[in-house]
Every structure is written in C-alpha cells, then in structure tokens.
Amino acid sequence: MTVTYLGGLPNINFHHINNQQKCRGNKRKRLINIPSVRTFKTHQSFSKTLKKVNSSLPKCDNKKNVIVQHLAQKFWLLSKSKHQRTSLKLADKLKDDVHNFYVRNDISYQLPGKRDVVVAKEDDGSKITYQKRILLNSLRENYEFFKEENKNVNLSRSSFAELRPVFVIPKAALAHRNCLCLYHENICLLLKSLDKYVGGNYCSSLETFTNSLVEEQVSNGSAKITWSQWMNECGRAEKKEFSGTVDEAVLLLKSRVECLLFHVYIKREQSRYFEKLKTEVTDEKVVLQVDFAENFSMKEQDEIQQAHWNSKSLSIFTAFVWSKTENFSFSLPSSDVTHDTFVVNSALEIILNHVESVLPNVTEINCFSDGAASQFKQRYHFRNLTSIANERNIDLRWNFFATSHGKGVVDGIVGVVKRLVWSAILAGDVCRSVEDFIKLARKKTDKIIVTEIKIDEIQKSKIKLENIFKTAKSVPEPQKMHYVKVVNENELEVFIIATTFTFRRRKMANNEYIKFNNDLNLNFKSRRSVVYGTHCIVSSSQPLACQAGLEILRKGGNAADAAVATAATLNVTEPCSCGIGGDCFVLYYNNQTKKISSLNGSGRSPKNLTLDKLRQMGIREKHIPFNNLNAVTVPGAVDAFIETIKLFGSGNLTLNEIFNPAIRLAEEGYPVSEITAHSWALSEQSIKQASDNGNDMLRNGKAPKAGQIMTMPKLAKTLREIADKGRDGFYKGPIAEAIVELIQSKGGLMTLEDLSEHRSTPVEPISISYSLNNNQRIRIWECPPNGQGLVALMAIGILEQIQKQNKIPSLENVEHNSAEYLHILIESLRLAFSDGSYFVSDPDFEHVPVQELLSSTYLANRAENFNPISINKNLQHGKPVNSSDTVYFAVTDSQGNACSFIFSNYTGFGTAAIPNNCGFTLHSRGSNFILEEGHPNCIQPGKRPYHTIIPSMITNENGDLLACYGVMGGFMQPQGHLQVLMNMVRYHMNVQAALDAPRFCIDAPYGNSTDDNIPSEVLLEDGISEDVIEKLKSYGHHVRLVKGVHRSIFGRGQIIAKLDNDENQLVWAAGSDPRADGHATGY
Structure with a gap:
C-alpha cells in the first residue's frame, strides 16, 4: 500500500510480509509493515525529519507521542511496542561509571543561573531539582572518550546515550547554540535573510559551506533584501537594519566569516594556553581568574511596588585561584558599583593577601580577565601591576580573553552565590546591604570566600594610586593585547595572537612578541627607521x-x-x-x-x-x-x-x-x-x-x-x-x-x-572628521579649491560612509593591500575624483559647493554607488591623469x-x-x-x-x-x-x-x-x-x-x-x- 507522510515526506511503498509473518503478527495482535527500502537509517535522521514537520503534528503531547510511535514502527525503527521493549541488562557499577563520566568538569560544565535547573523524577516517584550541565562535545565524541578510558567495557553508543542524565544537555538542545557575541550573531542574521535564496546543499565545514554559497548556491543575486546587524557605535552595541542586493549580503557574509574564523581561532588559542597553565600550577606558580559580575539588586520578598524604584545594587568581584595544594573561590561584594581600576586594586589586595597567607612561597601569578578597557586593559592598570609586582616581589602576568565567550568558573561562582542569596530572600530573609548579602551567602556556603570590598579601603587605594598614576605612560594599542608582562615602569612585554586570512584558505602566522619601550611601538618593519x-x-x-x-x-x-x-x-x-x-x-x-x-x-x-x-x-x-x-x-x-x-x-x-x-x-x-x-x-x-x-x-x-x-x-x-x-x-x-x-x-x-x-x-582650510575604532575622531585638513584637497577629503568621507552602510567590514578586519582593501579605496577615490574633477575650480569665478560636497548626506549618497564585487562603470565625470x-x-x-x-x-x-x-x-x-x-x-x-x-x-x-x-x-x-x-x-x-x-x-x-x-x-x-x-x-x-x-x-x-x-x-x-x-x- 502507499502511505503519504505528513508535511510532504516522500511517498513510501509498503508490502505485506509473507503468510508466516502475518500469522505470527496476528497472534501478537499487531501488524508490522516493513518498508521495502530503509528510509531512515538511524533514530537521529528520523528525529530531524520530525522536527521539520513539527507544525503539522498535533499540539497535544499524548496524541503526538502516539503518532510518532506509530510512524517509528512503520519505518522499522521501533520493532516492538514500548511496553514490550527489553533493555540491555547493565551492571549498576557501569551505570554509575557512565553517570560520573557525564558530570565530570572536562566533559560538561554547569550553568550558573538560578533558572538553569531541571526537575527529574526518581524511580520512587520523588522529584529532585538538578542544575543544568552542558556537554562540551557531541555524544559521539563523548562515547569515543569513554571507550578510550574503558576499553574492556562492552557498551553500545545507543546505550551510552540512553544513560545520559536528564540534566546533562547537549549543546544542540540549547535555545542559543552559540555564544551571544557580535561575530556569531551577525552571521546568523545574514544567513536568516539569505535563507530563501540558498540551495539545499549543506556542509559541516563553515568555510566550505560559505565558499559554495558564494560560488554556486545563491540564486537571483540582484534581488533586494533587508538584513539586521549588530553594530558597535560610541562604545555600545546596537542592532540596525540594512538593505541591499543578495550579492552584497553574500559578500558581507564572506567578510563576517573571516572575522568569525579569527574570533574562534583566538578563543581556541587562549583556551589551550589557559588549560596548559592550569595543568602546570604549583604552590609557587598559580593561576588567577577574575571578573566583575552583573550588579546584584538588593530586594526582599513581597516588597511594595514603590520600593522597586529605590532598590540598591552592589557589585561583585569574583575570582578563582588554582594551585597545587588548594584552590580558592572568591566572591567580593561592594557597595561601590563603578567597576573602575581603584575597585580592581582593592579586590586584588584581598585576593593576594589570602593567597600569600596560605601559599607563602608564591612567586608567579598568571592572571586572566576579559578585556574591559575601564577596568583592566588600560595604562593605569598596567602601571598598578608594576607597583604590585614590586611591592610583593612576584612575577605578575596578565592575560586578556579577547572574545565575547563566557568566562567559565568565575561566572559559575557568582551564579551560585547569587542563587543562594536569592533562595534565602525567597525564604523570607532580608538583604538590604552588603553586610546582609555576605551574611546570607556565608550562611549557605563555606566553600566560597565571601568578603566585602570596603568603601574606605577603596578610598585609600584611590589616594595611593592617583600619585602612582601621574607617572603612568601611554601604551600604544592596548586593545590589541592578549598578554602583558611587567618588565619595569617603562617597559611591558606584550603577546599578540596574530593571524592573516584569505577567504579561501587560512594561514595562521606565528604568534609574535613585541615590546613597547618608552611609548615607541617597534612592531613594524620598515626599510628605514623613524x-x-x-x-x-x-x-x-x-x-x-x-x-x-x-x-x-x-x-x-x-x-x-x-x-x-x-x-x-x-x-x-x-x-x-x-x-x-x-x-x-x-x-x-x-x-x-x-x-x-x-x-x-x-x-x-x-x-x-x-x-x-x-x-x-x-x-x-x-x-x-x-x-x-x-x-x-x-x-x-x-x-x-x-x-x-x-x-x-x-x-x-x-x-x-x-x-x-x-x-x-x-x-x-x-x-x-x-x-x-x-x-x-x-x-x-x-x-x-x-x-x-x-x-x-x-x-x-x-x-x-x-x-x-x-x-x-x-x-x-x-x-x-x-x-x-x-x-x-x-x-x-x-x-x-x-x-x-x-x-x-x-x-x-x-x-x-x-x-x-x-x-x-x-x-580658510577645509576639513573632515573621521572616526577611529576607539570612539575618538580625528580631523583631516586640506587647502580649499582651486586645490584638489577636496578630493582627498571626499574620498575619506565616502570610505567612512561605505563602512557605516555596512557594505564592508571594519578596515582593520580586512587584510592590508588585499584585493578587497584596494577595491574599497580605489572605488572611493574614483567616486571622489568624478566630483572633484568637475567641481574643483577657481572659487572667484565658479561656486564650488564645498560644504555640500563634504556633508554626510551627500557623501552617504555617493557611497550608495559602491559595489563590493565590481567596479562602478557609470561614473559621470572626468578621470584623473x-x-x-x-x-x-x-x-x-x-x-x-x-x-x-x-x-x-x-x-x-x-x-x-x-x-x-x-x-x-x-x-x-x-x-x-x-x-x-x-x-x-x-x-x-x-x-x-x-x-x-x-x-x-x-x-x-x-x-x-x-x-x-x-x-x-x-x-x-x-x-x-x-x-x-x-x-x-x-x-x-x-x-x-x-x-x-x-x-x-x-x-x-x-x-x-x-x-x-x-x-x-x-x-x-x-x-x-x-x-x-x-x-x-x-x-x-x-x-x-x-x-x-x-x-x-x-x-x-x-x-x-x-x-x-x-x-x-x-x-x-x-x-x-x-x-x-x-x-x-x-x-
């Protein structure tokens, strides 16, 4: 017989089995239909198909389960009724070993949020709440790891998967399958806009998929579409809408993929280095990870509505120390919510005092943090590191996680502390001050060191550091640094993870050390010296x-x-x-x-x-x-x-x-x-x-x-x-x-x-303002017409408007003197010359509309003529000689x-x-x-x-x-x-x-x-x-x-x-x- 599957699945031909099978089937009072060709080889492939037609299935879970079970039987994926299924008899010790494997920190990590929980029903009918854990690798990779460690155990992959605890979740089951950073999200937004123009061939390799997308997959490249992108402007991320052709969106996707590859490469390199240092810790050489958490709002149960507007917040500085003898967790709350260098210094004093009291022989500390410019990645913090290193006679090194990925254990620490305090508040306790927060946290746990960063200590720190900061020298390009080691007051040793990209092939350059000495950047090679x-x-x-x-x-x-x-x-x-x-x-x-x-x-x-x-x-x-x-x-x-x-x-x-x-x-x-x-x-x-x-x-x-x-x-x-x-x-x-x-x-x-x-x-000279990546602007000055300085300023303005229109990525993400880079500059100049060669003349004889030509509106209009993948063949005016x-x-x-x-x-x-x-x-x-x-x-x-x-x-x-x-x-x-x-x-x-x-x-x-x-x-x-x-x-x-x-x-x-x-x-x-x-x- 012919069965048409829901949602447009292909028609499948079935035939009855021979009479003997029919007889046996009648005795069991069920009819088994076996497909002539196996459509689905695995449960996973069948599950993926069901997800595509989920909207066609009944909304009621019970009805949906009946239909799915029936279809599984039809496609020979479920040979027996659920109640007749026989499980593989596994030893309790093996089940415990698999369970313990899944909850290991190198296999899964725990989500810190108070809502990141799963309620599971035990065999006796009781319910237990577990904190969610996320698998770091796929089930297949985890099975291979388990088999490598337990070579004598006879366990199939399906049985291994069935033994996964309910609170251990694969990454694919998360609502967001990637980190919520600009690099990932912008690609997802572009792919969403391009979805209906892309063919059906997919590949697990991002680079291979994108190459095929650019070369073969896109249809109707001139079609008009809109897309969203997250943009960093004035130090804040904001989602903006853009419009253009499919071809332009594909080219933008290509540039975004290059940024993502660089982003992921840096993340992996930093993770390897971080894990390597943690395996090499001793009581003399320790690893410290620090971070500021989101501020905690101090509330109480059933507070009246007006009180919401007066609720106070406290900041929490978290840290974790790895050493050979003992590891330490810190959660340091403070009523100072500025998150500035002075608070950082006070927190470091508390942490280092404790570490030195327990580990008196410590000589080297490798610190890890994010790259927040207001807190860590700036010259005042570097100058403070010099003072700390000299006063404590330690080798102090600071590493910056340069990506937007989560920071692991420190997020977990603060998540646990916040959840514990919040659960106490829900139980009727009151948290109106930092002292209350510390009291509730210590009441719930003694494994995390919870100590206040006092305001008077911060003020003392400020007085001391302000004098030190007067000698703080400027440091070129701190935002690019991934590692800083204090040499002396005038010198830092800096490590930068470097890479160069072409779109089709990726070449990773050697990581290079450079030094900044007396404010002079010696990173650049030249035929002559400055x-x-x-x-x-x-x-x-x-x-x-x-x-x-x-x-x-x-x-x-x-x-x-x-x-x-x-x-x-x-x-x-x-x-x-x-x-x-x-x-x-x-x-x-x-x-x-x-x-x-x-x-x-x-x-x-x-x-x-x-x-x-x-x-x-x-x-x-x-x-x-x-x-x-x-x-x-x-x-x-x-x-x-x-x-x-x-x-x-x-x-x-x-x-x-x-x-x-x-x-x-x-x-x-x-x-x-x-x-x-x-x-x-x-x-x-x-x-x-x-x-x-x-x-x-x-x-x-x-x-x-x-x-x-x-x-x-x-x-x-x-x-x-x-x-x-x-x-x-x-x-x-x-x-x-x-x-x-x-x-x-x-x-x-x-x-x-x-x-x-x-x-x-x-x-009067003419000028135009140009934005730098650090939210600062410079002004470029030229002589007015009859000179052609106007052309230079227009080209600069058109280039900036092309970037604002999201037709190209930031130039720092485009390889210098690559074809993409040269095309951008050439076309900007051709557009500027087309106007300049016509309008530039003697202003005593002809009106030269300088202000109009340099207005952002006009430059944006001219930038609309830029095509990222082709020259503009319709320029209206003369060409330069x-x-x-x-x-x-x-x-x-x-x-x-x-x-x-x-x-x-x-x-x-x-x-x-x-x-x-x-x-x-x-x-x-x-x-x-x-x-x-x-x-x-x-x-x-x-x-x-x-x-x-x-x-x-x-x-x-x-x-x-x-x-x-x-x-x-x-x-x-x-x-x-x-x-x-x-x-x-x-x-x-x-x-x-x-x-x-x-x-x-x-x-x-x-x-x-x-x-x-x-x-x-x-x-x-x-x-x-x-x-x-x-x-x-x-x-x-x-x-x-x-x-x-x-x-x-x-x-x-x-x-x-x-x-x-x-x-x-x-x-x-x-x-x-x-x-x-x-x-x-x-x-």
Whole structure:
C-alpha cells in the first residue's frame, strides 16, 4: 500500500510480509509493515525529519507521542511496542561509571543561573531539582572518550546515550547554540535573510559551506533584501537594519566569516594556553581568574511596588585561584558599583593577601580577565601591576580573553552565590546591604570566600594610586593585547595572537612578541627607521634642503621661516620638480592658538587669454599642451614665500638670511642626488628645445649625473634679487620682463601687468572628521579649491560612509593591500575624483559647493554607488591623469608649530622654458584648464586652474596637532593622502612604515583616450601579490604592475607626527619616502 507522510515526506511503498509473518503478527495482535527500502537509517535522521514537520503534528503531547510511535514502527525503527521493549541488562557499577563520566568538569560544565535547573523524577516517584550541565562535545565524541578510558567495557553508543542524565544537555538542545557575541550573531542574521535564496546543499565545514554559497548556491543575486546587524557605535552595541542586493549580503557574509574564523581561532588559542597553565600550577606558580559580575539588586520578598524604584545594587568581584595544594573561590561584594581600576586594586589586595597567607612561597601569578578597557586593559592598570609586582616581589602576568565567550568558573561562582542569596530572600530573609548579602551567602556556603570590598579601603587605594598614576605612560594599542608582562615602569612585554586570512584558505602566522619601550611601538618593519627629535624636524626629498631648514631653525627661525628656506633650496637641488617659476600651497599650524591657516600661492591665467583665442591659435585638444607657453599661469611661489614669512614667520630673520643657504649652494655647487639625476636626464631634450637658455639648466650641454657637482649662478643671482627687493624683485623689473619676453616670443599672451598684480590669497582650510575604532575622531585638513584637497577629503568621507552602510567590514578586519582593501579605496577615490574633477575650480569665478560636497548626506549618497564585487562603470565625470613632478616637505619647530608645504612645476621642469639670465624654468599649470565651454574649470582671463598640489595636516577634535603630511605627485596626491592616512590610523603603522608600504595609483584611461566609457587603469606597485592582481581583475579593474624607477608614479611623501607624551616633553617622529632622494633630520 502507499502511505503519504505528513508535511510532504516522500511517498513510501509498503508490502505485506509473507503468510508466516502475518500469522505470527496476528497472534501478537499487531501488524508490522516493513518498508521495502530503509528510509531512515538511524533514530537521529528520523528525529530531524520530525522536527521539520513539527507544525503539522498535533499540539497535544499524548496524541503526538502516539503518532510518532506509530510512524517509528512503520519505518522499522521501533520493532516492538514500548511496553514490550527489553533493555540491555547493565551492571549498576557501569551505570554509575557512565553517570560520573557525564558530570565530570572536562566533559560538561554547569550553568550558573538560578533558572538553569531541571526537575527529574526518581524511580520512587520523588522529584529532585538538578542544575543544568552542558556537554562540551557531541555524544559521539563523548562515547569515543569513554571507550578510550574503558576499553574492556562492552557498551553500545545507543546505550551510552540512553544513560545520559536528564540534566546533562547537549549543546544542540540549547535555545542559543552559540555564544551571544557580535561575530556569531551577525552571521546568523545574514544567513536568516539569505535563507530563501540558498540551495539545499549543506556542509559541516563553515568555510566550505560559505565558499559554495558564494560560488554556486545563491540564486537571483540582484534581488533586494533587508538584513539586521549588530553594530558597535560610541562604545555600545546596537542592532540596525540594512538593505541591499543578495550579492552584497553574500559578500558581507564572506567578510563576517573571516572575522568569525579569527574570533574562534583566538578563543581556541587562549583556551589551550589557559588549560596548559592550569595543568602546570604549583604552590609557587598559580593561576588567577577574575571578573566583575552583573550588579546584584538588593530586594526582599513581597516588597511594595514603590520600593522597586529605590532598590540598591552592589557589585561583585569574583575570582578563582588554582594551585597545587588548594584552590580558592572568591566572591567580593561592594557597595561601590563603578567597576573602575581603584575597585580592581582593592579586590586584588584581598585576593593576594589570602593567597600569600596560605601559599607563602608564591612567586608567579598568571592572571586572566576579559578585556574591559575601564577596568583592566588600560595604562593605569598596567602601571598598578608594576607597583604590585614590586611591592610583593612576584612575577605578575596578565592575560586578556579577547572574545565575547563566557568566562567559565568565575561566572559559575557568582551564579551560585547569587542563587543562594536569592533562595534565602525567597525564604523570607532580608538583604538590604552588603553586610546582609555576605551574611546570607556565608550562611549557605563555606566553600566560597565571601568578603566585602570596603568603601574606605577603596578610598585609600584611590589616594595611593592617583600619585602612582601621574607617572603612568601611554601604551600604544592596548586593545590589541592578549598578554602583558611587567618588565619595569617603562617597559611591558606584550603577546599578540596574530593571524592573516584569505577567504579561501587560512594561514595562521606565528604568534609574535613585541615590546613597547618608552611609548615607541617597534612592531613594524620598515626599510628605514623613524627619525625622532625633541626640538624640530625637517623632512623633504633632498637632504641638502633639510639641512638648509635646520640651519634657519638653529638661527632662531620658526617652522615658517625654515619652510621657505627649504623651498628655496629645493629649487636649487631638485629643479626637475619645483622652482620659483611655479606655484605652492601652505598649511601652517600655530601651537599657541591651536589654529590652522592656509595660503593659496597659485597663479592666474593672463587677462588676455580666452578659450576663443586658444581655438584661433589652433589648439583643439581638451587641455593646453604642456610645452605651449600659454600653459604658463603667473608663477605664484615667490609671493607665497614672502607672505608665509610675513603671516607666520618668527620675525627674527631677514629674507636674505632665509634665502642664504639656497644662494650659497647655487653659487658654490652641490652633488646631484641619484633619483633627481634620473629625472633630469629624462627632460634633457625638452630643456634644450623649449628656449635658447637651456644650458642654464645643464652641465656642459648634458643633464648632470648622480654625484656630479652642479652650479647654477644665474639662479643664485635671481634669488639674491628677490632677497634684496622682495616680491618686486620678481614680479617687476628685469626678471618680470624676461618672463614676459620669453612667453610672448612663443605666442603666449602674458603681460607685465599680469605679473605685477599677482597676490597670494590667505584662505580658510577645509576639513573632515573621521572616526577611529576607539570612539575618538580625528580631523583631516586640506587647502580649499582651486586645490584638489577636496578630493582627498571626499574620498575619506565616502570610505567612512561605505563602512557605516555596512557594505564592508571594519578596515582593520580586512587584510592590508588585499584585493578587497584596494577595491574599497580605489572605488572611493574614483567616486571622489568624478566630483572633484568637475567641481574643483577657481572659487572667484565658479561656486564650488564645498560644504555640500563634504556633508554626510551627500557623501552617504555617493557611497550608495559602491559595489563590493565590481567596479562602478557609470561614473559621470572626468578621470584623473598623473604626474609626479612636485616637492612636498614638512617642518616642525621647538614651539610645537608646524608647516605643511607643497611646491611644484607641475610636469617635471614644467614647460622647460628658461627666461633669459634667470636660471629657472616656467611651470605648465595652465594645462590643467579644461578647454570645454561651460565646464567649471574652463579657462577664463585671470582665473586659477584646478590645482593638484595639496599639503595636509591631522589634528584631534580638540585642535591638538597629530601630524603634518603630504604625498607629491600630481593627481596621485589625494590617492596618496588616503592610503598613507589609512596606513597610520587603521593599520597602526609608524610614520616610516606608512610611507614604505606599496601603493596603487589610478591612472588615465588607455591611450589617454577621451572616451569616458574606457575605465582608468589601476597601477599597482611592486610588492602587491599576483593573487591580488587577479582578484582585482575579476572585479573589473584594468590592472598593471609597476616596478623599478617607474615607481615614482606612486608619489613621494613626507610625514612628521607629534608623539603623545605624558611627561610634557615634545617629541617629533618623522618619515621620508624611499621613492625619493630625501630623508628626515632634526635635533
């Protein structure tokens, strides 16, 4: 006959047994139907099927049991009626052995809650209440453990399972099958949302399942779905709703799985280490585990409703000590509910006093706790550990459980104590104070040491520790530590469980030790060391220019004076990048006022130059060619030098004194550095062809080679003229006339009036706030348009909004320079460039909506265009092009002031044209105008073009300087700013390592095509792996690896950071890019 099973189980064909079986069956008055094919091989498989159709079964338990028993008989899983079943005869001793095995602490653990109980009926009909225990392993694994220990016992797995005590529960039977931490719950929430889009193939391996999910299982990837995720914001977890496509949810799931794998790996490593230490305890070397429990509300039975609002709470500090001779349990209540370091210290005093009284020879204590920053994982607690270790002459080590999993025995201790006190309250006892709590607890148990942490002891501790804490030094990145050992007051030995992930395969790196010595993090490997100074530092691309800046600082100049001296010297030592024929931008930080000021030192186009006139000259391109002298805007650098000294200088030095180091080098000569010589050689022909004065920039008609002495007497003469006469020495008189004569001789339209009317413009800098993981925010500062600093800020803002929209995990959980990481930054920058290349222009001519573009609403809207698994092919505006012919440098002084300075010819030597008897080349910045009617950056008379050079600074929200930095290199600059910033604040690299790390650069479309449908090429620096390149290609990126001298395309940066120092000692830390000839130097 055919039987259709409930809930859509497959149809099963049955047939009657032979006549003999029928006869026997009739005698037993029951009919047994045997399936032709065994559908269910085990009781477990049948049980799983029943769970799926549970809603179809009767609600009444008795009726449900009858149906389930009948079905079990039909499928030959229950051959006899329940009352006819014969149990295997087992010896009472064996039953006791199995029972004792199940309740062992290494097999199951006891739940501590007062509601975690099971009421069991004994054979005599009485009822007994048991505390629930949870199996640590599966029944099958436990059976194998039992058989291994009892090899001579003949016991089947089913009998072993039947002997499991009713209060010992498998993990699968719990309401929540995993810990309630963010890592587990977020994956469960995502899987729940993806449920109907996932096929039916499942696997016990999480990694295998997720791989198949990403590659094969998902249908209709473009479908819109919503999902929930727990997010940590402002130190609190909050569940938020998100919407997107199935593909986006799958990609997010993938990143969440990587976080979970790391989370579980850390948990397992810590558990192994914890268990290992517990097996090695002696009376000299003990293990201590501590934790704060949830506060206990003091109530009494039948209290009136109004009393609920006045009920007091007490805090409970719990601890457990393992030693060879004796173990100790502590439950230390207190009316102080702050849970701060002072309470921790008072509790430790009680615990250590007791341990030393019982174990007088103890010399080493390994402590374990969670990573609560307010209690344990912070510098004041570390400083206190030093005092405790010194006073008690013990080796004190502190370990942090870095996951959200339960902490085992300490939770059990407090659970027992709370339950005992609560049961006493239910019996009519009163608990109105800490003393009452202790009295009730001691009445119920003498196995747990229950002692009060007294308020007056906490106050004494506070007075003592506040003096000690004045010498507590800051500790970098405490949240990442898993183990701390006190070496001395200035040094900690730190252990970090490290791992690196790729999605398909997981590689566990060796656990590494690092040391924090005098607040300096030595964890990072770099090609150069960080340079430190306690007075001042200059960091630039030329060592001789750095020396010029230091010379001015030693003479009493400040950061602004030194910056101008450095800039003038760079014109001499690196004319292939910068010169007084170009422009500059300045950011200046005044340490007294905590204010950042900005100076726009860019020049304007000639008043007679229009788009129509350029068309009449036969220029049909989108830009003015670099070698056309109509690309020369008024050189703004000289006026900016003088204004920088006037607005920000010390007033202690004259312009002659500030220019003197540059003049001296130009007259006496200097050895040309290596990378500079290479760049010089590339422009040799351009210098010869651009004007009749090319030999002024050559050595015997050739570009100088590395190490050869180069003199520049005509440039020295020009610098002396400026030093003597100020701005009039350049913008009026012979130098101005030579500039105009050369430009007009080549068909240009610049006039003497254009030069004489030029002035630099003080402007308000623009900034954006960016959130760090520790709930602090930093502020990044840039110069406003016509500079492209707006692009860097937009990219930072878009990146933050992408994270807020949960399209990507926290960057710290994404491997540095992985394909996922590079894709996130590349797309953020492409979105920013698409706006910046259109909107950035001269604000005197076009409204640049800076506030609107930097608003969180607009940035969030732009972030919606980010696709985690593909490039955006529908960007609306132009794409960036690149050049690396700029110099950036930074200067800081002993007063805490800083100058972030950038100075450029734009393209190498610019136009390479040299005015007569001047010794410098004219820049080509005007080629950045867009020759397109109606474009905001279209050329107009007296207009400043889109400018690529951008200095930058970082402060905290209080206005304290954190760093000044920049990356020179045309349109690479905002890209470099974003990458270097992330290296420092997200991957915690020191200033040198942040510059050394391989970079990417978004280049122009292939063949410099004007077709916007051709995507930009992404250049990747040597050092980024082939696997990353291939994965980026799968996202749709056009990728090319760049090696050797061509790495200059990735820009050349400098950083000076101010170190956090609690001793009020000024310490600067500086790095200089290895892609240039320079270095940082200071004293």
